[in-house]
Amino acid sequence: MSTGSRSLPGRGTVSRRGLLRVGGGVVAATALPSLLTACGGGGSGGKVRIVGVADEQKPITQLLAAYRKSHPDFKASTSFAPTDDVQTVVRTQLAGGNAPDIHVLYPGSGSAMSMVELAKAGLLADLSDMAWTKTIPKSFDAAYRRDGKTYLYSAGSSIIGAIYNKKVFADAGVKPPTTWSELLDVCATLKAKGIIPIALGAQTPWVTQLITYALVPNAVYAKDPTFDDEMAAGRATFADSGWADAMGKYLDLQKRGFFNDHPDGTTYEQQTSMVATGKAAMAVQVSSVLSVFRAAAKNPDDLSMFPFPGGDDPAQLWIPAGIVVGLGVSARAKNATKARQFIEFLGTQENLNAWTTAVSAIPLQRDSTTKLDPALSEFLPIIDADRAVPFMDQRWPNAEVQPAHFAAVQDLLAGKTDVKGALTQMDKAYGKKS
DSSP states (O other): OOSEEEESSOSSGGGGOOOOOOGGGSOOSSOHHHHHHHHTTTTGGGOEEEEEEGGGHHHHHHHHHHHHHHOTTOOEEEEEEOHHHHHHHHHHHHHHTOOOSEEEEBSSSSSTTBHHHHHHTTOBOOOTTSGGGGGSOGGGHHHHEETTEEOOBOOEEEEEEEEEEHHHHHHHTOOOOSSHHHHHHHHHHHHHTTOEEEOOOTTSGGGGHHHHHHHHIIIIITTOTTHHHHHHTTSOOSTTSTHHHHHHHHHHHHHTTOBOSOGGGOOHHHHHHHHHHTSEEEEEEEGGGHHHHHHTSSSGGGEEEEOOOOSSOGGGOOEEEEEOOEEEEBTTOTTHHHHHHHHHHHTSHHHHHHHHHHTTOEESEEOTTOOOOGGGTTTHHHHHTTOEEOOGGGGOSSSSHHHHHHHHHHHHHTTSSOHHHHHHHHHHHHTSOO
16 A cells, blocks of 8 residues: 555455454553542543543653643543443443533444444434545545534554564474465464463453354355345345355364464453463464553563465455544533544544554554554555455444454353354344444
């Protein structure tokens, strides 16, 4: 992808979706009780209240400091918490009239705190008059807009792949695989050397979806880019599609012993630690948390990423890439003008670059000032070739399918269901009315 005005990820496949739902599983800098306390303060004194998920802490903190240099009188309180907490607590506050001025907002649809769900409920302020919204490609409408109005601020795209410990790979004499067969061979070699090939923190619900998401682009959309339309029209199902192949491969990794023991009892934080310390070689994760893995490592440069191969033709590898979790302004914000001014500030190219740099993502637009994390370099040719598929849940019709996916994977790994049963759970949830 060249610099300049071209959008990210690819031009064709991204029209499906632009959603990232996973970032908030990072350890919260502010625990939930503090979140509740901070959010209970209203807009007193003109202080703008901002509530985000934990992986937004770094960019929000950095950009607030930058904003205050030109707006020294600007006052804000910030709270950060895991996704599961904001999905319930903040959603309740929004409906109850005790909303933060600025809050975490997920692109597209599919969760209680997604752009579509909150916009339908009249809980979001329209941001369409802001200059940066004019640069959003029409192909990203499903992520940012509803009924022609822009409600989401998001800085750009994040990628799902394998975060890996380069030192562990080198010591084991293996290289990042480019095919599914090579991946199995690499995992077998690592396992034989007493290293956990793939750390999986499936006790944390959002982590369960990532391996599926990494495999589905090759299993489904490479063969049928119109799969979402077929699902919406009732002509396709999860159970009778390439999703079965993806889930089968997921289960195969477990049966081969390539995960840590008891992944259903392992948290995201433990997954991070295993890879950062070299106990495990890799973890399938989203690029927005790469900085968290690096922060947990003795040598941050040991952590990088490679595309997780779902097929056996490196030249035809498809990957998932989606819009990173962002921010919205409450329709009931007590400090609406100040909140909107800060969001406008975040939309400049300089600040899009700064936000995406903080979370190892790719800016919505790029120019000569944009510098990408070197760990993303292997992903860019795939994006340029239009083989980047937006995250799966963008066009799911309700907020029921995603938790059904989480539960289905957990049941599959626990031996409580098989692939058919897991996908049938998802099909049932898909059929529910929003």
